Amino acid sequence: QVLLAESGGGLAQAGGSLRLSCVASGNVISINAMGWYRQVPGKERELVATITSGGMTNYADSVKGRFTISRDNAKNTVYLQMNSLKPEDTAVYYCNANIRTTYIGYGYTVYWGQGTQVTVSS
Numbered sequence: 001q002v003l004l005a006e007s008g009g010g011l012a013q014a015g016g017s018l019r020l021s022c023v024a025s026g027n028v029i030s031i032n033a034m035g036w037y038r039q040v041p042g043k044e045r046e047l048v049a050t051i052t053s054g055g056m057t058n059y060a061d062s063v064k065g066r067f068t069i070s071r072d073n074a075k076n077t078v079y080l081q082m083n084s085l086k087p088e089d090t091a092v093y094y095c096n097a098n099i100r101t102t103y104i105g106y107g108y109t110v111y112w113g114q115g116t117q118v119t120v121s122s
Contacts (some may be wrong), residue, residue, distance in 0.1 A: 001027040002111050004095045009116030016120070017083045022095030022113055024076040032098040032108050034071055034078040038091035038118075045094065049080060062088075085120045093118050 008020040024031060035050035049069035050058045057069050068081040078095065095113035100106075 002099055002101055002109075004097060004111050004113035006093070006095045006113040006116040009093060009118045011119045011121065012085050013121050014086055016085050017081070018085065018118060020080040020082070020093055020095075020116060020118075022078045022097075024097055024099060024111070027101045028076055029100045029103065031073070031076060031100070034095070034097045036069060036078070036080045037094045037096055038089075039094070039115075040091045048093070050096075051078065082118070085118075087120050087122045089118060090120050091118060092116065 003025050004022055006020060006022045008018060010018060012018050020036065031053065033050055033052050036048040037045050038048050039045040046060065048060055048063055049067055051069045051071050059067060066084045069078065071078045092115040094115045097111050098108040099111055100108050
């Protein structure tokens with residue numbers, strides 16, 4: 001009943017920029033924390049950045065000062081602005097969100113997008 005749709009991935013040169021977007025749709029009542037994760041072959045999925053419903057952010061050390069996460073609560077959307085890209089940023093980037101889909105209780109369920117490829121050339 002809930003879909004997270006990512007967009008904005010692609011190819012960039014080292015030092016370039018990309019902006020990822022993720023929109024939550026379907027039976028969305030409210031969204032708590034949202035975030036971005038990435039994964040490369042042979043490695044586990046790792047946290048890139050998270051943002052709370054109130055706008056508090058957290059970043060992996062490897063992207064601090066280069067990436068910025070933001071959200072538009074009215075649009076159920078989270079963004080990841082990626083600047084000063086490096087080849088090591090190459091990965092599949094996944095959107096994540098904690099979403100309430102029912103008025104029964106107060107629990108949230110974790111949802112994941114399908115992923116979008118980001119490739120940075122040297």
